Amino acid sequence: MAKDYYDILGVDKKASADDIKSAYRRMAKKYHPDVYATASDKEKAEAEEKFKDVQHAYAVLSDPQKKAAYDQYGSEEGPQFAGGGGAGFNPFGGGSGFGDIFSDIFSAFSGGGSSRNPNAPRMGDDIEVEVTLNFKEACFGVKKEITFNRIEKCSTCNGTGAKDASSVKICTKCGGRGRVTVQQRTMLGVMQTEKVCDMCGGSGKIITDSCPDCRGKGRVRKQRTVTIPIPAGVDNGQMLTVRNEGNAGYNGGENGNLIVVFRVRPHSMFVRNGNDLKLDLPITITQAVFGDNIEIPTLDKPVRIEIPAGTKNGTVLKVKGKGVKDLRRNSYGDLMITIKVDVPKNLSLKQRKELRQYFEDLDKNAQYDEVEKYQKKLRNIE
Ligand SMILES: [Zn+2]
Ligand SMILES: [Zn+2]
Known part of the structure; x- marks a missing residue:
């Protein structure tokens, strides 16, 4: 499946050009090779991959024409036919007057444009913290205890949001499938498409009594303290990414990262x-x-x-x-x-x-x- 450029940059589909630009800057900074200078080879490779994705996503979303094509067809290269046609197949050569008609058809194919599965695992958000070091700590490296607040899976309900097992019921509208079938009339005839169930939000379950600790969210804000080794030689303004220490992921997705930004105090002589x-x-x-x-x-x-x-x-x-x-x-x-x-x-x-x-x-x-x-x-x- 094609990657979601909005997801990659962490912005909403309605984001303005400026929002997209600042999101790009933020993400490019986050995955910049400099940040992973002291990471393992595996982490470096992953960051490099993400860095490329971020650049590609921005290349598309910052270009009004490509963005419009992507918004309409899910590809910057125009319409893509599922199961047929190669990448870049565009029967209209771009920019004919058929856009609206075909966008109807394609939105029918993709289930109203929201083909994204709300139950798919998603990575949690990153947390940025500033750490002040004195001059020598930055020069020689130091172990620092960092305390910050992050969102964790609620341990009372194990993230389900339910008070107990008996307060979780199967959704009556979708029968637990999380998706419902809808029929839509289009130019090509009646189409059957699947949509995310609006009653359970795609989970297939309805919770009758919420967990009292997280009030049904399945997530709680908690204070956390970690000790991180800071390598010798960091300078003012540099960042270090600590994987997995950010906010909890969604639907079993991995945690976001903790991004440590260094502030280094000046020395009296050097x-x-x-x-x-x-x-x-x-x-x-x-x-x-x-x-x-x-x-x-x-x-x-x-x-x-x-x-x-x-x-x-x-x-x-x-x-x-x-x-x-x-x-x-x-x-x-x-x-x-x-x-x-x-x-x-x-x-x-x-x-x-x-x-x-x-x-x-x-x-x-x-x-x-x-x-x-x-x-x-x-x-x-x-
Ligand atoms: Zn809970
Ligand atoms: Zn349902």
């Missing part, structure tokens, strides 16, 4: 840039001129770095492998240290006098690369 970390390191003029060997913090233990003599303001020094672990591979980013040369303030009169004298003498025969480069450009300015 700024993250992909897997690299950035650190601003202020040094004195003396350190800049003469060089120094100093200790700097990293995510784990401090390391010593060499500041070469003559280090200029803005110089970036790299400490390899002291960044953040890659989410997918066992490799690490680097720590990028930007040198900020500080200038002394509040000098005494005596210090200022002595320093000025000293520097003015120095400047006469010292080498200032950047100043000279700039002066040269200035002389040749166009």
Whole structure:
């Protein structure tokens, strides 16, 4: 059977173009390969399949012509004859005036357009939760307890919605079949079609007394706590899908997923840039001129770095492998240290006098690369 594009995107048939668009974004995000970076191969393959379905469904539903054809015939390629005709068989070449007549016939074939079985298993809805991590938790990974509310099958009635076994009766209208036969007059003669029984909604059963705990719904909202391992290297805004932890499915369908969205608190010193970390390191003029060997913090233990003599303001020094672990591979980013040369303030009169004298003498025969480069450009300015 053809896939239901509306189901795939999780929208109603009456959804507007904007609704369809935002549903597409949501679903594409959900099944995006990035999200499954740390999942098993089987989960990856399933997500990839769903991702493709979502893209195809959106390609059809976002195109007004294809959408109209799909709404009318259940296929973006026009009418499909059950049991005959290949895919894409369209006797009208599209866009003739027969649309309405044929839509009547086809709706008769398909039982009033609602051929979907209401008793078919359907996956439950996803739940999105936000989890805040501190900077190091995101860098090193952590186990987090997450508490959220979800819909579960009512344990009192085991999801039936009935008070007890004796309050479940066979539907009198359909005799328990869940479907009723109706006759419809069409261009091609009288057609017998099956429709979902409107009395029992297709379940074939009528419940006389409801379960008191779920008031007949078969489903209850419950608080749940799960502990999830968060891999090292997650960044702000990234998502992790925990399969099967979402709302209960319908008619025995599987649970939806729990989608965890990470918020990562900033660090007081490090700024993250992909897997690299950035650190601003202020040094004195003396350190800049003469060089120094100093200790700097990293995510784990401090390391010593060499500041070469003559280090200029803005110089970036790299400490390899002291960044953040890659989410997918066992490799690490680097720590990028930007040198900020500080200038002394509040000098005494005596210090200022002595320093000025000293520097003015120095400047006469010292080498200032950047100043000279700039002066040269200035002389040749166009
Ligand atoms: Zn119940
Ligand atoms: Zn019935």
